[in-house]
Amino acid sequence: MRLPLDDDDESPDRDRVGEQRALIGLSLVDGVGPQRLRALLATFDTPREIFRASRSALTKVDGVGDQTAEEILTFDDRAAVEQEVERADELGAALVSPWDERFPDRLREIYDPPAYLWMRGTLPEVDRSMVTIVGTRRCTDYGRAQAHRFAAELVRRGFTVVSGLAYGIDAAAHKGALDAGGRTIAVLGSGVGHIYPQSHTALAERIIDNGAVLSEYALDAEPDAPNFPERNRILSGLSLGTLVVESYSKGGALITARLAVEQNREVFAVPGGITKDSSRGTNRLIQRGHAKLVMEVEDLLEELPEVTVEDPEEVDAETVTTGTGPDPEELSGDAEVLYEALSNTPVHVDELCEDTGLDPSSALPTLLELEFKGLVRQLAGKQFRRS
Numbered sequence: 001m002r003l004p005l006d007d008d009d010e011s012p013d014r015d016r017v018g019e020q021r022a023l024i025g026l027s028l029v030d031g032v033g034p035q036r037l038r039a040l041l042a043t044f045d046t047p048r049e050i051f052r053a054s055r056s057a058l059t060k061v062d063g064v065g066d067q068t069a070e071e072i073l074t075f076d077d078r079a080a081v082e083q084e085v086e087r088a089d090e091l092g093a094a095l096v097s098p099w100d101e102r103f104p105d106r107l108r109e110i111y112d113p114p115a116y117l118w119m120r121g122t123l124p125e126v127d128r129s130m131v132t133i134v135g136t137r138r139c140t141d142y143g144r145a146q147a148h149r150f151a152a153e154l155v156r157r158g159f160t161v162v163s164g165l166a167y168g169i170d171a172a173a174h175k176g177a178l179d180a181g182g183r184t185i186a187v188l189g190s191g192v193g194h195i196y197p198q199s200h201t202a203l204a205e206r207i208i209d210n211g212a213v214l215s216e217y218a219l220d221a222e223p224d225a226p227n228f229p230e231r232n233r234i235l236s237g238l239s240l241g242t243l244v245v246e247s248y249s250k251g252g253a254l255i256t257a258r259l260a261v262e263q264n265r266e267v268f269a270v271p272g273g274i275t276k277d278s279s280r281g282t283n284r285l286i287q288r289g290h291a292k293l294v295m296e297v298e299d300l301l302e303e304l305p306e307v308t309v310e311d312p313e314e315v316d317a318e319t320v321t322t323g324t325g326p327d328p329e330e331l332s333g334d335a336e337v338l339y340e341a342l343s344n345t346p347v348h349v350d351e352l353c354e355d356t357g358l359d360p361s362s363a364l365p366t367l368l369e370l371e372f373k374g375l376v377r378q379l380a381g382k383q384f385r386r387s
Contacts, residue, residue, distance in 0.1 A: 020095050022047035023116055024084050027218050029075050031068040034216050034230065037115040039063055051075075087219050091193050092208075093120045106130075110237040110263050114216035117234075118192045121212030124160050124183060131300065132162040132235050132260075134253040135169025135245040140278050143169055143246030145368040146270050148176035149378060150243060153297035155182020160211065162187065162238050164231070165200055169245045169253070174207055179374040183211040187235050189228040191221035232256040233263075240304050241266030244291060247281030254281050257291060266303045267291040331375075334358060334366045339375060339386070346383040 026032055026047055032040070043061050044050045050058075050072065058069040088095065096102050097116045102123055107113045124130070131154050133147055151161045151173040161177040163170040165186040177184035186207050190196040192215045195204045204213055216234065217227060232255050236242050242260040244267070247253040260267050269291035272279020285291035294300055331339055337356050341347075353363050367384055370376035377387045 019047050019099075020097065021081055021085070022051055023095065023097060025075060025077070025081050026050060026072075027116070028077065028080050028084065029068075030071045032072065034115060035112075036061075036063045036068065038112060041115050084219060087193060088118070091120060091219065093118050093192050093219060095119075096123075104238055106239070107234065107237050110233060112233060113237070114234060117214045117216055118219055119212050119214050120192045121185075121208040121210075123185070123212050128240060129158055130160045130162050130185070130239040131304075132239040132242040132256065133169065133173035133245060134163060134232075134235060134242060134247075134256045135173075136247050136251055136253060136278060136281075137166050137168040137170075138248070138278065139168035139172070139246050140276070141365075141369070142272065143270075143278060144172040145371060147172035147245045148179070149368075149371055150245065150270070150294075150297060150300075151176030151184070152180035152182075152377070154300070155180045155184070157297065157301070160185060162235060164188070164228075164235055164252075165195075165197075165204060165207075165213070166252075167197060167200075171200060171203060173245075174203060178206050178210055185211045185238065186213045187231050187238070188213060188215040188217070188223075189231045190223040191215055191217045191219045193219040194222055196223040228252055229255050233259045236260035236265055237263055239265065241268060241300065243268040243270070243294065243300065244282050244285060245270045246272060246278050247285075248277055249280045249284065251281060254285070257285060261290065266300075268294045268300055268303070270294060331370075334362060335370055338363060338366055339370060342376065342384060342386045344385055346385045349382045349384060352384065 026037055039062050040050050044053060055069050055073060058064050058072060059066060095116055096119050098108065098113065104123060106128065133151055135143055135147060147169045154161055155177045160183040161173055162185045163173040165171070165174065165188060174184045174186060184207055186204065188196065192213050195201045207213055216231065229252060232252060236256050236259045242256055242265060244253045244257050257267050267285065267290060269282040269285045271286060271293055272282055274283060286293045292299065292303060337358065338352065341352055341356050349360060349363060349367065353360050367376055367378070371378050374387055376384055378384055
């Protein structure tokens with residue numbers, strides 16, 4: 001097959017673009033999914049070598065049978081390749097391959113790295129300082145608040161937060177990072193031109209402006225059930241560690257935690273009530289020694305010594321944004337009382353309760369709700385202040 005720009009010009013730029021188009025072509029071949037493409041590249045080194053290979057050479061690759069070999073040998077749809085290139089231009093998407101300097105170094109270290117990534121946005125220059133936050137789609141208010149809190153604290157310490165753009169914990173983690181003025185990355189189980197769930201399109205645009213949306217699938221690939229557990233290795237592989245905030249006894253977050261262990265990455269978990277089904281998975285991770293129990297962001301930092309982090313008290317408060325949170329003037333009841341009692345100076349919850357006359361059992365959930373909305377920030381030792 002001769003793809004566009006596959007000619008006798010061997011200049012570096014011409015060669016790079018030709019390889020990119022060959023890679024796009026392979027992604028469009030029927031039967032060549034991410035796993036087979038990785039196997040093919042492991043054998044032939046470059047995409048153009050795959051298209052120039054013989055049938056016998058192709059069928060020696062694990063997972064490639066006669067039918068897939070035939071599809072590769074007969075693929076000559078230059079129009080489809082150019083259409084994908086034009087669609088990428090329309091989306092502002094870039095193809096990031098392992099031979100591209102933008103390809104995250106930590107992904108190169110895992111045993112099954114993606115053959116390429118479509119990217120909308122920008123990746124951080126230093127990809128070591130990433131932490132993945134995952135959890136259940138069917139989260140509780142407690143789980144949502146904790147995901148938001150940990151994400152906000154992590155970005156204030158200089159980390160980039162990685163998650164999967166799903167409902168529940170993922171969305172809360174992305175919002176926590178963005179509301180704190182930080183960077184976040186979403187790894188999709190669909191194409192970067194097919195945001196899923198569709199209701200998170202606006203959130204995805206915020207992420208693109210303050211990080212990146214990534215996928216190893218074709219630009220407009222629709223979400224498919226097998227894609228999500230497969231993309232989880234990228235979620236864990238990008239980061240120094242994975243934090244599971246809330247998970248039932250089975251779920252994708254536990255798959256991501258297992259993959260993190262296999263990749264020799266740190267695993268953390270936020271404990272939950274022992275009678276809560278939504279925390280059964282996280283509590284088991286802790287019980288079995290598969291994850292470190294964390295209650296504050298400092299608990300994570302103890303296991304991530306190679307990252308130089310910033311003192312949160314030195315962060316300019318003006319850089320912290322509240323995103324789409326409510327106007328404080330719209331608060332009422334206990335929320336209004338607590339917010340009015342707070343200032344930019346941290347105060348312990350017991351002192352707050354003494355000043356307001358509220359009981360800790362009602363004050364703490366309300367403070368967490370205010371924190372999730374981006375109006376209040378919790379510090380170590382159950383101290384609170386306005387964001």
